[in-house]
Amino acid sequence: MTRRPGCREQLIAAAAAFPALPAPERTGQLDAQTRASLAVFQRLTGSPASGMPDAQTAEDLAGMQFLLQHETSTRFVQFPGRTLMRGIAGHGGASGMMTAEQYVGQPIRSLQTMLRTIAHADETLVRLVPDGIYGPNTVQAVREFQRQQELPVTGETDNATWDQIVAVYTRKSPAVLPAAPVRIRWTPNQVLPAGSRNSHLFLMQAMLQALGRFFVNAPAVRATGVHDAASVAAVRWLQKLSGLPQTGAIDQTTWAYLSGLYTLTTGTGDPTPPR
Numbered sequence: 001m002t003r004r005p006g007c008r009e010q011l012i013a014a015a016a017a018f019p020a021l022p023a024p025e026r027t028g029q030l031d032a033q034t035r036a037s038l039a040v041f042q043r044l045t046g047s048p049a050s051g052m053p054d055a056q057t058a059e060d061l062a063g064m065q066f067l068l069q070h071e072t073s074t075r076f077v078q079f080p081g082r083t084l085m086r087g088i089a090g091h092g093g094a095s096g097m098m099t100a101e102q103y104v105g106q107p108i109r110s111l112q113t114m115l116r117t118i119a120h121a122d123e124t125l126v127r128l129v130p131d132g133i134y135g136p137n138t139v140q141a142v143r144e145f146q147r148q149q150e151l152p153v154t155g156e157t158d159n160a161t162w163d164q165i166v167a168v169y170t171r172k173s174p175a176v177l178p179a180a181p182v183r184i185r186w187t188p189n190q191v192l193p194a195g196s197r198n199s200h201l202f203l204m205q206a207m208l209q210a211l212g213r214f215f216v217n218a219p220a221v222r223a224t225g226v227h228d229a230a231s232v233a234a235v236r237w238l239q240k241l242s243g244l245p246q247t248g249a250i251d252q253t254t255w256a257y258l259s260g261l262y263t264l265t266t267g268t269g270d271p272t273p274p275r
Helices: 005-017 032-044 055-069 107-121 136-148 159-176 200-211 229-242 252-266
Strands: none
Touching (some): 005 032, 032 055, 107 136, 200 252
């Protein structure tokens, strides 16, 4: 029999969140219980309930895993004919049971978070507390949003309402939410020794320059993209300050300390250093 560790782990995680979905056996095999679990999942997502893994099922499972891991997601897995409406709760409806037919992941909390973010930019909207419950305040916020966007005013969130909320949230959130962090691509074993040329060095050297405004003993460095002698000296200074081996080479640990110290020290980037 074929081993499907990725599929099995995703199904186990989904079954832990949704009682309506039977959990597969932890055997690593495509056995009868795993096929039954797959069939239920496929039926809920509108796919042919074959009980066999295929490309569409793998994509749907990956989408569910993303939603389970990310509390606020603009992706909503909408089952055919299903709508988010009053009475559905983040961890259960009136019966206290949360079913996969109602929703996947935490779209109610995500909906509320997006509406709250939009309300920060538009004070005419209700500023919700994301509690995962589709209660009266959520109904009111959805109705106000629908009225503003010239959608049918039902207080219920169907695909059209969800898509419009996502569009407005995507447009307004950059002005309201904290600035997005810069995440450089850095492999765990990557090291920049003396003499290296790398585009990341422009960023690192500029950060070391900025730290020089706050630390009087920081060596001067220029952003050249080359790990030259001045750059190596500045890195050794940082490593000494951070209690790291003073190699002068930049590895993942050195980058972590540099980015952490930069964030802690520079704050909002005000040009006047604190006294």
